[in-house]
Amino acid sequence: MSAPDLSRFPRRTYSSGPTPLERLEHFSRELASQCPEGQGPEVWVKRDDQLGLFPGGNKTRKLEFLAADALIDGADTLITCGAPQSNHCRITLSAAIREGLRCRFVIEERVPGSYREDASGNHFLFRLMGVEKITVVPAGSDMAAAMQKEADELRDLGRKGYVIPGGGSNAIGGLGYVACAGELQQQMVAAKLSFDAIVVGSGSSGTHGGLLAGLLAHGMQVPLYGIGVSRDPQDQAPLVEKEALSVLALLGLEETIPQGRLRCVGGYWQPKYSLPNEAMIEAVRWLARSEGLLLDPVYTGKIMAGLIGLARHGEWSAGQRVLFIHTGGMPALFEYQDVL
Numbered sequence: 146m147s148a149p150d151l152s153r154f155p156r157r158t159y160s161s162g163p164t165p166l167e168r169l170e171h172f173s174r175e176l177a178s179q180c181p182e183g184q185g186p187e188v189w190v191k192r193d194d195q196l197g198l199f200p201g202g203n204k205t206r207k208l209e210f211l212a213a214d215a216l217i218d219g220a221d222t223l224i225t226c227g228a229p230q231s232n233h234c235r236i237t238l239s240a241a242i243r244e245g246l247r248c249r250f251v252i253e254e255r256v257p258g259s260y261r262e263d264a265s266g267n268h269f270l271f272r273l274m275g276v277e278k279i280t281v282v283p284a285g286s287d288m289a290a291a292m293q294k295e296a297d298e299l300r301d302l303g304r305k306g307y308v309i310p311g312g313g314s315n316a317i318g319g320l321g322y323v324a325c326a327g328e329l330q331q332q333m334v335a336a337k338l339s340f341d342a343i344v345v346g347s348g349s350s351g352t353h354g355g356l357l358a359g360l361l362a363h364g365m366q367v368p369l370y371g372i373g374v375s376r377d378p379q380d381q382a383p384l385v386e387k388e389a390l391s392v393l394a395l396l397g398l399e400e401t402i403p404q405g406r407l408r409c410v411g412g413y414w415q416p417k418y419s420l421p422n423e424a425m426i427e428a429v430r431w432l433a434r435s436e437g438l439l440l441d442p443v444y445t446g447k448i449m450a451g452l453i454g455l456a457r458h459g460e461w462s463a464g465q466r467v468l469f470i471h472t473g474g475m476p477a478l479f480e481y482q483d484v485l
């Protein structure tokens with residue numbers, strides 16, 4: 146299959162170029178010593194934590210397409226939702242500012258009592274960057290309805306809101322990770338480098354589903370593992386499949402996912418989304434101390450814990466290369482000092 150043509154989709158540019166691919170030499174050596182027969186994979190990282198809209202992350206790629214769509218729509222305000230320490234909300238706000246738009250959030254208090262007006266991390270940045278309004282709703286609320294209410298309020302004021310779903314995960318947002326697959330393919334060709342696996346986080350699923358669609362659209366065979374940050378595979382896989390299919394449909398490509406290409410890994414996010422566990426703490430400390438690579442407690446710490454767990458169980462053999470997509474999230478680190 147030839148590369149999909151993304152040029153027909155409106156897009157803004159928030160990053161200055163491809164994100165680096167880096168080999169984690171010390172970490173790989175230490176990890177191998179804990180794998181069956183002391184043989185483990187060579188771990189690489191794609192630095193999507195260095196995307197634009199500093200400090201950027203996977204949401205930056207999605208926002209390039211979503212903000213462009215909002216501008217075409219004539220919106221003056223971006224409306225989105227997330228948890229109290231949402232990276233997605235922070236990056237949406239940065240994109241809004243860049244485009245001269247205003248921004249409103251609906252925050253879901255997924256862990257009761259976790260929203261604090263004086264919180265640090267991303268919450269501090271929401272205030273610093275001047276979010277127009279934050280509406281806090283209890284866990285399990287209908288987020289789409291709550292965001293529509295904001296849009297209706299703006300309409301009554303003679304303004305126009307553009308609603309972006311949680312995580313920016315819809316077909317348009319997923320295009321960001323189709324672009325990522327193309328970028329990675331070019332880097333691999335240029336560096337004569339191949340990977341035997343890609344490990345990525347799987348939450349609202351735009352990243353996992355978008356990247357899966359991107360790999361399929363670019364004819365890339367490398368297995369993709371999505372580590373759940375809030376759901377085990379039986380609940381997560383249908384969301385990822387829906388996202389990947391809607392991205393493929395938007396691209397006008399075949400609407401099936403070949404048997405075995407959709408891999409969801411569970412067991413690393415418990416006890417609950419955003420709450421710490423031992424494996425996350427180990428992963429965050431290990432990467433900080435072996436590589437000076439900062440992960441975050443909510444996403445990339447648990448996702449790396451998944452990679453470590455798979456490696457210890459012998460998922461990959463010596464000489465294989467595994468690529469970890471670092472999706473960002475660093476500001477949340479500073480809200481978890483007490484557990485780290």
Ligand SMILES: *Cc1c(COP(=O)(O)O)cnc(C)c1O
Pocket residue numbers: 202203232233312314346347348349350351352353441444445472473474
């Ligand atoms: C949102 C987020 C994820 C998960 O991506 P989804 O597209 O929501 O599945 C992973 N890592 C970080 C740092 C995030 O902010």
